[in-house]
Amino acid sequence: GAGVSQTPSNKVTEKGKYVELRCDPISGHTALYWYRQSLGQGPEFLIYFQGTGAADDSGLPNDRFFAVRPEGSVSTLKIQRTERGDSAVYLCASSPQGRQQETQYFGPGTRLLVL
Amino acid sequence: KQEVTQIPAALSVPEGENLVLNCSFTDSAIYNLQWFRQDPGKGLTSLLLIQSSQREQTSGRLNASLDKSSGRSTLYIAASQPGDSATYLCAVPLAPARQLTFGSGTQLTVLP
Numbered sequence: 001g002a003g004v005s006q007t008p009s010n011k012v013t014e015k016g017k018y019v020e021l022r023c024d025p026i027s028g029h030t031a032l033y034w035y036r037q038s039l040g041q042g043p044e045f046l047i048y049f050q051g052t053g054a055a056d057d058s059g060l061p062n063d064r065f066f067a068v069r070p071e072g073s074v075s076t077l078k079i080q081r082t083e084r085g086d087s088a089v090y091l092c093a094s095s096p097q098g099r100q101q102e103t104q105y106f107g108p109g110t111r112l113l114v115l
Numbered sequence: 116k117q118e119v120t121q122i123p124a125a126l127s128v129p130e131g132e133n134l135v136l137n138c139s140f141t142d143s144a145i146y147n148l149q150w151f152r153q154d155p156g157k158g159l160t161s162l163l164l165i166q167s168s169q170r171e172q173t174s175g176r177l178n179a180s181l182d183k184s185s186g187r188s189t190l191y192i193a194a195s196q197p198g199d200s201a202t203y204l205c206a207v208p209l210a211p212a213r214q215l216t217f218g219s220g221t222q223l224t225v226l227p
Contacts, residue, residue: 004158033214042119042204042217043159056214091158100146100208101166104215106159 002026004107006092012113013082021077021110023092029105031098032075034067035091037109043091049075050098082114117142117209121218128195129226136190136221138205143183145207149215150179150190153202162203163190195225 005024013019025032030051035043045059049069057067064082069075079086089111093104118141128134138148147166151159163172163179165188171180178191188205202222206215 031213035215040219042206042219043215045214045216048214056212059214093159095213098213100211100213101164103149103161103164105161106151108158111156 004092004094004105006090006107006110008110009108010111010113012115014115015082015084017082017114019079019082019112021079021090021112023075023077023107025073025075025092025094026105027073029094029096030072031095031102032069033093033095033104034075034077035093037089037091039088046077046090048098055098079112082112084114087112087114117145117207117216119205119207119216119218121203121205121221123221124219125222125224127224127226130195130197132195132225133191133193134195134223136192136203136223138188138190138218140186140188140207140216142209143186145183145209147208148179148181148188149206150177150188151204151206153204153220155201159204192223195223197225197227199223199225 032049034046037043048056052072064080067077089109091109093106095102150162165181176193202220204220206217
């Protein structure tokens with residue numbers, strides 16, 4: 001079956017602009033995670049959804065970052081007033097029920113470059 | 116706060132060698148530990164997941180061990196091949212959270 005997909009694969013924007021990154025999880029997975037990966041580092045947690053609600057948004061760096069999952073499937077990560085420090089790979093993952101013992105399945109990521 | 120460390124940061128070996136990658140974590144209250152592979156410019160592929168009650172997991176040429184009490188895990192790769200070249204990451208969920216805390220990875224190069 002299809003894995004986790006993310007669009008766009010690459011995004012170049014200018015400082016101060018607004019961007020939206022999309023994640024399509026594996027069909028039927030109720031849990032969805034967003035991570036951010038800087039060059040040479042492991043991914044860092046941003047936000048976790050269980051169904052339509054954000055169960056944990058403690059990783060969002062500031063109020064410029066916001067994410068939604070209105071129908072419990074596709075999720076959009078929104079970044080306002082982008083800064084050069086936001087440049088990174090944004091990874092999305094999903095798991096069947098959001099239990100700790102489950103494997104998380106990752107998408108290919110969106111490479112964001114803020115000029 | 117959970118901290119995950121991977122040593123070495125980079126490793127280069129000739130084809131056919133057996134090798135060990137190391138992962139350590141500071142808080143032993145983990146549900147499991149997961150090893151991932153990341154190819155350049157790609158997402159993460161799950162290799163092995165070891166539950167906290169298990170000591171090791173095997174998949175083909177890969178064997179992962181877990182020692183919760185000492186806060187360590189190892190990934191053993193037997194008879195390495197050039198196709199094994201990638202970055203290997205370990206990650207743990209810290210109870211009661213679901214999100215993973217990752218190490219910085221070990222970049223492996225297997226020379227033909």
